[in-house]
Amino acid sequence: MGRSGGVTALLGIDYGGTHTKVLLAHERPSGLERVSAEIFRTPRSETALSELAGLVRGLVRSDRPSAFGMTVAGILDDASQTVVTSTNTPWLNGRAPARELAAQLGAPGVAVHDGAAAATAEAIMGAGRGRDDIFVLALGTGIAGAHVINGSVRRGAHGAAGEIGHVAFGTGRRCSCGQYGCLESEIGGTRLGARWDEERGAPPGSTARDVVDAARAGDAAAVRVLDAATSALAQSLLGVVALIDPGAIVIGGGLARSPKWIVEPAVAKATERATFHRLPPIMAAELGVWAGAWGAVLAARAAAGGTNASVLGQIRRVG
Amino acid sequence: MGRSGGVTALLGIDYGGTHTKVLLAHERPSGLERVSAEIFRTPRSETALSELAGLVRGLVRSDRPSAFGMTVAGILDDASQTVVTSTNTPWLNGRAPARELAAQLGAPGVAVHDGAAAATAEAIMGAGRGRDDIFVLALGTGIAGAHVINGSVRRGAHGAAGEIGHVAFGTGRRCSCGQYGCLESEIGGTRLGARWDEERGAPPGSTARDVVDAARAGDAAAVRVLDAATSALAQSLLGVVALIDPGAIVIGGGLARSPKWIVEPAVAKATERATFHRLPPIMAAELGVWAGAWGAVLAARAAAGGTNASVLGQIRRVG
Structure with missing residues (x-):
């Protein structure tokens, strides 16, 4: 070879x-x-x-x-x-x-x-290219985070860093991880569908895609569910900024492909709620x-x- | 010279x-x-x-x-x-x-x-010595955090990292930083005194020291205020573990000098609430x-x- x-x-x-x-x-x-x-x-x-x-x-x-x-x-x-x-x-x-x-x-x-x-690819050759300090957030069924510094993911002392989906607020719903009020319990793909089904009293089975499609078509329950989810995402973004102070944030994963319903409102809310924060550029993933x-x-x-x-x-x- | x-x-x-x-x-x-x-x-x-x-x-x-x-x-x-x-x-x-x-x-x-x-001193020659990845938390009037890796504080992209006192939960009381539900609004030294004064309907002016002394003497309102504060601290410790995964956590500052009322209950609650977390050693500062x-x-x-x-x-x- x-x-x-x-x-x-x-x-x-x-x-x-x-x-x-x-x-x-x-x-x-x-x-x-x-x-x-x-x-x-x-x-x-x-x-x-x-x-x-x-x-x-x-x-x-x-x-x-x-x-x-x-x-x-x-x-x-x-x-x-x-x-x-x-x-x-x-x-x-x-x-x-x-x-x-x-x-x-x-x-x-x-x-x-x-x-x-x-995350490394998004940081080095995707939306984060040219920057040396990027927090990458992947919104899927689960929520994954990775802090990429100088092209390397900071894995943590036990290889367990980046669990932004499970930084728990301690109140609210029980998450699959056993804690209460995690970001993943608000905006994790399957949770989003389940919340919409609950909200409108429908049998379970909807996907995150279904919720976004319904919101786009004007369904009020879907809009409410997405509003709560993007509020939780905004709060988590501000937490990452306060604690880690990354040079940029890149949001990817399946849900990021509906920017008007997910990334844009979350960034707008984070910007509105920021006080002392140095809010870095927040961009949608490219790869x-x-x-x-x-x-x-x-x-x-x-x-x-x-x-x-x-x-x-x-x-x-x-x- | x-x-x-x-x-x-x-x-x-x-x-x-x-x-x-x-x-x-x-x-x-x-x-x-x-x-x-x-x-x-x-x-x-x-x-x-x-x-x-x-x-x-x-x-x-x-x-x-x-x-x-x-x-x-x-x-x-x-x-x-x-x-x-x-x-x-x-x-x-x-x-x-x-x-x-x-x-x-x-x-x-x-x-x-x-x-x-x-934080660097605590990490290198205090409670964290011999370890290369330590999150240091200082509990005072304000709450300061610093992630010390290989003897250097990670200052963040804008020199603003470590603000664990102002990772906001988004609900609860207004913090001095303008957000709602920050750790500092729960356990910051002056807030602790103010909460106790409120809780027992006394005129303002108590210090954190007063609250700990009163709790030690059996004052039920002081015990309640410290219980809420150490619950908030436990939740924040779990958040740091989920997001950063440090090799150890060192807690210092004035309030850490009453371990029985602050650090020990917070660590006990964090241990009890931990689910997937790799909880690292959590120690009181030494310097x-x-x-x-x-x-x-x-x-x-x-x-x-x-x-x-x-x-x-x-x-x-x-x-």
Whole structure:
């Protein structure tokens, strides 16, 4: 493996619970160029990594990568590269998937936490590029936060930092984490749907998408639910600013794709309520569903001997 | 100036609004030894720095320091060493006090933020020594927080990080910062006294000390007020753990000197309410009122060419 026609090829694998995204990039003087990208259903069960290797080989063909990065959805021990627990890909528990895949692909590889990978990519080559201190917030079914300083996620003393979804206010509803009044219990994707169903007395089952669509169509209950959710988000943003004072905040995840209903009102409320705060720029994420795969490419880049810190603000998607 | 009998002398000046503490230390292979220490009323007005220089000269006599550190109570621009605003020592506004004092003392000096100095000292040579990732919380009239990583305070993108006293819950009482439901509005020293006065229908004027004394004597209203305050503190500690995941938490400031009524119940409640949290060791501060002066000595040490990071866990008070 190695260079292909003098160009370094880097492979990013975003291995999710339902879908896997694979992205092959070339390193150019002007930045990272997307050469090919594919989404397929995640290979599951004990033989998942062999199947994955086969799918990857089909994608890269003769353009063999110098290194690959692979995301893990769950708790990863960075040092040993072992998956501690992964609720959505339990067949990886106790295994070192990047090592196994490296043996099959004949290229060095590294495993990275999926949230950290996506946040790093948004910070380095997405909405945060050119800045060195960014808090990235991902609004999905769960709420994930990551503070990216000089291109590296601050993982915390036990690898557990960034849980902005579970900074509890101590009153209000019970969250899935067992505390009361967490941000995730207000704006977590499934909670948003459940609240709307409650609010209008409908049977459960609505998604966050349904709530936004209903609000857009003028449904008063949906507007009320989103209003409460964006108020909670605004309060959490102010808390992050007070405690961490980041240089910028990037908001991504599925819900961020409806800026008019989520990000814009939350930023407006945070701005209105700010007192002593130095409110930094708050921006919507740019890499969409490909953030994790780009993060895996950056991990591959580091594994191949590059340093992402040295190219802060220079890495661009040129493809 | 320089060494005195082959020993490096370092001077720490904790220049507060009412009292100034001066501490002279020798650097020994075994650690920093306190040689002399004095507390006097803070010289005030335009000529304060000349008076301060005279007092310092009287204290150090022939044991001339290689360098000094001086704390500033207010907003300091680290790069230019200029005081932006200081409510309690307004005669320093717009001046670079360490430069002026350096000219008068004939030794290099550096100004440091008072809260950052105290937190650094607690982290490096107080309760946090030997650890590299500590969140220091100071409970006083105001509530200050500082995240000390590898011996340095993380100041944030605008020098405004650590405001744990003003991470607002959005409901409850109005805080002096203009938000609602801040930790400081619950457990800030003056607020604690005011709440007790309200609770028992007494005229205002009680101090935090009065509340703790009354609780100790069995006053039910004081016990209720402290119970609410330590509940709020516990909730904030869990928030810091969720968002920052520090390796340890050190609680100092005047209120921490009544551990049975403040720190111990807050830690018990945080432990009881913790769900997914990796609760780190939570300890009372050790340096008491001298934390700021020791922090100034550490700043002097760095200014004299030493690096505090290199001696983490080795610096001890031997005096």
